[in-house]
Amino acid sequence: MRTRQGEAEPIVLLMAERGLSSLLPRGIITYEEGARQSTIHLALASKGLSRRVIRSGIHPVEDGSDHRAIETAFLTEARPTVAQRPRFLFQEAPWADISSELQSLDSEIIDIASPSELDDTVERLTSSVSQAIRRLVPAA
Known part of the structure; x- marks a missing residue:
């Protein structure tokens, strides 16, 4: 053997x-x-x-x-597809344009007196920055 x-x-x-x-x-x-x-x-x-x-x-x-x-x-069931977020090319971002667009945010910052005011301010700032990025930064 x-x-x-x-x-x-x-x-x-x-x-x-x-x-x-x-x-x-x-x-x-x-x-x-x-x-x-x-x-x-x-x-x-x-x-x-x-x-x-x-x-x-x-x-x-x-x-x-x-x-x-x-x-x-x-299992042959197709898996649910997850919507892909766009990837941005930050190295090609027009930083001067983004900066000038976000200058107005300085005037929107208030003296925050409560947790809800903090939440509202953070939401407003985050939303403004996200919108500027989506509008001005090229997607990959």
């Missing part, structure tokens, strides 16, 4: 390099011949695809072969 040591190392290295993981539960036998058993067949997937696995295992119908068919089912 031949010793089979180290044969899995290239596969393990490939899996690590590509970020792949096995879809089959540990210990699943995919090959049987007499008393010999092995997990010779692999089902690998990326982490993103692995998260969509509903089930993975040996196909329940035997076809008479010593190799077992692997059946994997994935």
Whole structure:
């Protein structure tokens, strides 16, 4: 009987390099011949695809072969898309124009006497700066 040591190392290295993981539960036998058993067949997937696995295992119908068919089912529902915020090219921003547009904010700052006045002032300042950025800074 031949010793089979180290044969899995290239596969393990490939899996690590590509970020792949096995879809089959540990210990699943995919090959049987007499008393010999092995997990010779692999089902690998990326982490993103692995998260969509509903089930993975040996196909329940035997076809008479010593190799077992692997059946994997994935969630096919599309994930909701998240609206992307525009990325701005701040290195190309017209800073002089932005500065002159925001000069009027100096006169809007009042003596703040309560938490609600602070909240209102911060909201007003944040909104003004955001509007100036959206209007004047080019998008990536």
